[in-house]
Amino acid sequence: MATRSASSSPSLVHALPHDMAVEIAGHVAATSPLPMEDLRSLRASCQAMRAACSNRDVGRRVALEREAAAMRWADHDRYLAVVGILSGAGNPKACFLAGIALIFVHRSAHQGAELLGRAAMAGHKVAAYVLGVLLYTYNTDNAVDDVARRHMRQVEGDEEVVSGDDDVAIAKISNSECVRCRAQAVEAVSQATWKMAPELPKTTTVSNMVTPEEDASHRCEVSGCGAREAWSDSAVFCSEECRIRYECAMFISQLPLTVANFAA
Template sequence: MVSTRSMAARAKAKQMNRPSATSATMKELALCHDNVVHIACLVAATSPEPIADLLSLRATCKAMHAAAKERDVGKCVPLERLDNMKWMENERYLAIVNHLVGAGNPDACFITGVTLVFAHQDMEQGLLFLNKAATAGHKAAAYVLGLLLYKFDDARATGKKYISQVEDDGNEAATGVGVKRTNRECQQYRKIVGDVIQEATWKVGGRRGRMLVLPEDSHHCTATGCGVESGWEGYGVFCSDDCRIKHEYSKFFTEVMNYLP
């Protein structure tokens, strides 16, 4: 067969446009890595012993070793599954929490933020970590962050938004006749945050009760029955966001001030 110059040129162009074996292999490897990371995330999120199982995964092969070290995997570890380690191997637990903070784990950021604010009186850094956790959807972090921000005049509106995030009513109209707010979820997270504060501060010396000072604002409620607890669940119904957050602020700090350092 006689090969003309034009035929040779077309063949060369076709060869150049064909994906190389190396390029295809790299794409397959990237896809494979993403799948392995997804598997590691599922293990981290669902395992009753996530740290032990992630370490086992890392030992299986190079692909799993690389995947288990990804930040996305660290974000999925629920610290509530490490309760035994917290009491039996506290130093190791704290090291893991510190590592997971670097991965952006919401639970770890929440615990670190609470510890900084209430045990070390580092409000600035503590609020940063609490904000990271709340932004990731951590409701306990949103609860305490909302109350802490309520103390500051220029952040009071933001504080109320975080409390609305806890109650899942942030998309509803905040004002208007007949609008009601409850603290059904706030009750639950008040207890959770209180327990974490107590754990963070029990080793801090010189503990003393503090006098509760409710931040001043211009809102004065005149509604009958606003905030009165009713029903077997014991939650209150409030006429506005302002009344709800004032109630929660008072309740929360009244409960925790006895073990604040």
Template sequence: MEARRRHRSSLAELPIDLAIKIAGRLAATSEWPMDDLCALWATCHRKLRVCGEPEVGQRIALMRFADDMSWDDPVGYATLVGHLTNVGNPEACFITGMEVTFHKGTPLAPVCTVELQRAAEFGHNRAAYVATILLYRANDGAVSNDAARRYMR
């Protein structure tokens, strides 16, 4: 009997940069990105490394599953939002910035604009809008005014 040969996964044979781009595309376009990324993680050690790259986390479409996850697993959701904020995910930065901004109903413009500006730089339009308003409202100098003008474009 002929022994079966094991074939390496085609993803394992790809250059790491390309594998990261593929995982990022999966995160950005998947209906259930966390489930798909977890399934990918489980297949091999190299894919775990690929899925853990910041570029993949930046592309996760958080709003696709935020409602369900925030109700079903609020602690896991808060942890995920914190992690995605740290890697620069625009939607997570927007959520974090809004929570900091309107904590107890009092805008904290200097503190929040860091996350909102980060999200705006990644092209998040709502974050750019809120950051612009808060930067103009703070009126703390030319640097803030320049940033606000840049986000208005």
């Protein structure tokens, strides 16, 4: 009885449903130490995987930060091309990085804000932080201010309710998550704009922080508003308004000097 040769037997990969092939490629994109390199190899394996790797869902799941460390400096042009491709697929990290570049390098605030908005909608907290700060800082529209506050609440989550004097419940408005997001945002801006300055960016120190009380445009009279929490770089505020004003001042003051006045 004749047996079918190995060369004529159908590929198991070809037999996979497209949705399953996409899920496999997406898992590689999300978990591989070098996702772009492994996806390239997967695409070359067969036509079915080529189609799967081209799916937008796979692009959205690529863990870009794993490629960034090596590719950003070793092959910067390719890195920028990858960021562009993945931002087109809706990858949150790529949308964030592309948005930062559009705003701070190319001075395209509207397009950059759109990309930051996509990243924020996908749960990217640092994008939500930057978008909230910029919207609040550079507009005079109350409706836009409300959007900015909503982005800041996305960063910090629900406010903690604590007991005050006479057991009156008060809100504890913290910026602990903002501190983390601010550091990442300033680093992203510095990396995007490093070619714009011959020297390392100068940033403010803790002693130079602007508190709500020191902001001439908003002098908070509540005692303890903006006070630092023990053993922490975060602070506690009396209201969302004070917190977002503080973060606006802090973020802009910590940007590289070459881009701090980008909107001027």
